[in-house]
Amino acid sequence: MPPKILIVEDHADVRGILKLRVQTMGYEVIEAASGEEGLKKAFAEAPELIIMDLRLPRMDGIEATAKLKENPRTVKIPVVAYTAWSNLYKERAYNAGVAAFLVKPAPSVVLREVLTRLLQTKS
Numbered sequence: 001m002p003p004k005i006l007i008v009e010d011h012a013d014v015r016g017i018l019k020l021r022v023q024t025m026g027y028e029v030i031e032a033a034s035g036e037e038g039l040k041k042a043f044a045e046a047p048e049l050i051i052m053d054l055r056l057p058r059m060d061g062i063e064a065t066a067k068l069k070e071n072p073r074t075v076k077i078p079v080v081a082y083t084a085w086s087n088l089y090k091e092r093a094y095n096a097g098v099a100a101f102l103v104k105p106a107p108s109v110v111l112r113e114v115l116t117r118l119l120q121t122k123s
Contacts, residue, residue: 003119004028006047008038008064009082010056014104018051018082025112035059039067042074049118054083054093062089062096069097078118082106 005027009015012033019029030045032038035056042050050068054061061081068074078099083089090101100114 002026002028003048004030004045005115006030006032006038006041006045006050008032008035008050008056008061009053010034011053014053021108021111022051022115025108025115027115035061035064038064042068042077043071046073047077049115050077050079051082052079052098054081054085054089062092065093065098066096078121080114080118 005022007015007018007022007029009018010033015031019031022029030041030047032041036059038050038052052061052065056064065079068077068079079097081093081098081101082104084104086103093101099118102111102114
């Protein structure tokens with residue numbers, strides 16, 4: 001069974017494109033459109049990795065990541081920040097617990113390398 005990756009992205013078109021890219025790499029994908037939904041799916045589905053947009057309504061990706069890292073059930077799930085915010089929030093994202101920081105749209109080769117590295121490190 002392929003590793004399960006949760007994509008948390010509020011823009012449906014961006015989420016759909018990213019989902020196709022990740023599925024093409026051989027991963028199973030589950031989706032969430034908000035930080036709150038992402039937390040619920042992370043607890044229920046136990047993905048091997050989470051790709052988290054940082055600019056989300058109500059609960060942003062930094063807050064959602066911090067909550068994941070506070071919970072013993074989700075603390076070890078690597079979170080990849082995937083954002084158009086460039087380096088503006090990079091330090092805050094790393095302080096919240098992200099394992100990698102990618103600026104949209106990350107080239108497929110870079111995305112694949114980060115996912116492969118983090119999933120290998122986790123096992």
